[in-house]
Amino acid sequence: MRAVAMQSWKNWAGLVTSTPQQVVYPSSLEEVVQVVKEASQQGKTIRVVGSGHSFTALVETDQILLSLDDLQGVITIDDEEQTATVWAGTKLKLLGESLYERGYSQENLGDINAQSIGGAISTGTHGTGIQFGSVSTQVVGLTVVTAQGDILECSETYHPELFRALQVSLGLLGIIVKVRLRVLPAYNIHYKSKRMNLNDCLNNLTTFTDSHRHFEFYWFVHTNVVQAKFMQITQEPASKNSVWNQFKKIGIENGLFWFLSEGCRLFPHLCVPISKLSAKAVPDIEEVGASHKLFATPRWVRFSEMEYSVPADKMKEVMEEIRECLQEHRFAVHFPIECRYVKGDDIWLSPAYKRDSAYIAVHMYKGMPYKAYFQAMERIFLKYDGRPHWGKLHELTSADLQERFPMWNQFKAIQKQMDPNGLFLNPYLSRLFGV
Numbered sequence: 117m118r119a120v121a122m123q124s125w126k127n128w129a130g131l132v133t134s135t136p137q138q139v140v141y142p143s144s145l146e147e148v149v150q151v152v153k154e155a156s157q158q159g160k161t162i163r164v165v166g167s168g169h170s171f172t173a174l175v176e177t178d179q180i181l182l183s184l185d186d187l188q189g190v191i192t193i194d195d196e197e198q199t200a201t202v203w204a205g206t207k208l209k210l211l212g213e214s215l216y217e218r219g220y221s222q223e224n225l226g227d228i229n230a231q232s233i234g235g236a237i238s239t240g241t242h243g244t245g246i247q248f249g250s251v252s253t254q255v256v257g258l259t260v261v262t263a264q265g266d267i268l269e270c271s272e273t274y275h276p277e278l279f280r281a282l283q284v285s286l287g288l289l290g291i292i293v294k295v296r297l298r299v300l301p302a303y304n305i306h307y308k309s310k311r312m313n314l315n316d317c318l319n320n321l322t323t324f325t326d327s328h329r330h331f332e333f334y335w336f337v338h339t340n341v342v343q344a345k346f347m348q349i350t351q352e353p354a355s356k357n358s359v360w361n362q363f364k365k366i367g368i369e370n371g372l373f374w375f376l377s378e379g380c381r382l383f384p385h386l387c388v389p390i391s392k393l394s395a396k397a398v399p400d401i402e403e404v405g406a407s408h409k410l411f412a413t414p415r416w417v418r419f420s421e422m423e424y425s426v427p428a429d430k431m432k433e434v435m436e437e438i439r440e441c442l443q444e445h446r447f448a449v450h451f452p453i454e455c456r457y458v459k460g461d462d463i464w465l466s467p468a469y470k471r472d473s474a475y476i477a478v479h480m481y482k483g484m485p486y487k488a489y490f491q492a493m494e495r496i497f498l499k500y501d502g503r504p505h506w507g508k509l510h511e512l513t514s515a516d517l518q519e520r521f522p523m524w525n526q527f528k529a530i531q532k533q534m535d536p537n538g539l540f541l542n543p544y545l546s547r548l549f550g551v
């Protein structure tokens with residue numbers, strides 16, 4: 117097993133830094149068990165890291181950091197059941213490619229593919245499409261190493277309560293080593309991005325969500341413009357113009373946007389004109405490609421992010437209130453607001469628990485002050501019964517979370533039972549869960 121002594125670690129956004137005593141890279145299930153048993157004997161704690169793409173201090177530790185980077189890839193595929201068992205450390209990019217080579221794809225994904233599957237499900241990572249739950253809902257079985265060093269299997273039918281708790285569990289209940297996922301025969305997606313008026317978009321939300329497999333929009337703050345994105349399954353072959361489209365996505369959405377963002381950081385009064393300019397530059401793109409390629413977008417420009425789920429039918433009201441708030445306060449922000457839909461589920465800590473959800477995300481360019489803006493947005497989300505995304509910034513306390521997540525107490529009871537000595541805790545999670 118690879119192990120690296122005392123090393124500084126930071127998350128993707130650069131907001132969380134820590135210096136673990138040791139970073140370990142087990143390369144088998146047995147080695148994961150060994151790390152857990154040794155840590156337990158030595159009275160140390162363990163945090164698991166996927167790709168470090170969470171904005172919150174979930175992974176922070178000054179003790180043992182365990183990475184599953186050496187446990188990646190597809191283990192088996194069951195063609196009859198259409199399920200794939202994969203190592204939890206598998207990065208979504210590799211997972212998409214490996215499944216595709218075998219004739220399969222995931223039913224939905226978020227907007228990047230850098231995360232590990234273990235990390236993505238542990239925080240309830242989601243894409244968009246009102247018929248689809250978060251990535252955690254694609255999971256049908258898990259293999260977990262518990263705090264006692266036991267290997268535990270669970271699924272919808274075998275230890276179902278524990279399974280519902282584990283599907284989004286922030287690494288608190290054990291180390292997920294294998295994930296069994298429901299998959300679909302590989303499919304192509306027809307992707308269309310277009311510029312639209314904000315009011316037109318808000319007045320047609322039901323039509324757009326109901327008539328497209330995937331629909332999302334980005335509102336360019338300080339303007340009346342949105343970029344609307346639609347995706348449908350198609351039998352058409354992959355389009356040939358993808359090099360030009362790649363240039364638009366990488367050159368405009370990343371290169372040019374980074375340059376403009378630096379301008380905003382140095383001269384915050386430029387945020388309004390730059391948001392207006394960005395709105396004008398929204399690329400009209402239409403292309404066909406393999407689903408795992410088109411769901412993911414390159415994201416090179418670094419930022420901080422807060423995202424909340426609210427009831428799906430509140431999208432319009434929340435966005436109108438956000439617009440009023442921005443008109444009043446003119447926060448120095450130029451990143452668009454990202455609006456998506458997720459189907460309700462029955463996963464205990466899922467923000468979409470028992471309700472179809474609208475997810476609204478606000479961003480701030482790295483290095484620019486974000487607190488006042490995020491706090492104002494959070495006040496609005498909370499008014500509409502908002503529940504935070506676990507991987508993204510929020511300011512809720514344990515008591516606030518208990519009010520908002522109906523299965524909070526049940527999750528805490530299982531956490532206490534599974535990890536009575538707090539092997540998988542860190543100070544952030546102890547505070548958040550009041551343990």
Ligand SMILES: Cc1cc2nc3c(=O)[nH]c(=O)nc-3n(C[C@H](O)[C@H](O)[C@H](O)COP(=O)(O)OP(=O)(O)OC[C@H]3O[C@@H](n4cnc5c(N)ncnc54)[C@H](O)[C@@H]3O)c2cc1C
Pocket residue numbers: 128129163164165166167168169170171174175184204205225226227228230231232233234235236237238239240241242243286287288290291292293415505506507508
């Ligand atoms: C640029 C960017 C784009 C993003 N886009 C989206 C998006 O489209 N949709 C969305 O919902 N979110 C999105 N996110 C958030 C991101 O998907 C989540 O924060 C996700 O958890 C990150 O995965 P990771 O592998 O980096 O996990 P990490 O951040 O490393 O870990 C997340 C949590 O999972 C736990 N964990 C990781 N692996 C395991 C394991 N094997 N067993 C047990 N626990 C484990 C960790 O301990 C931690 O608590 C985005 C983030 C960034 C930076």
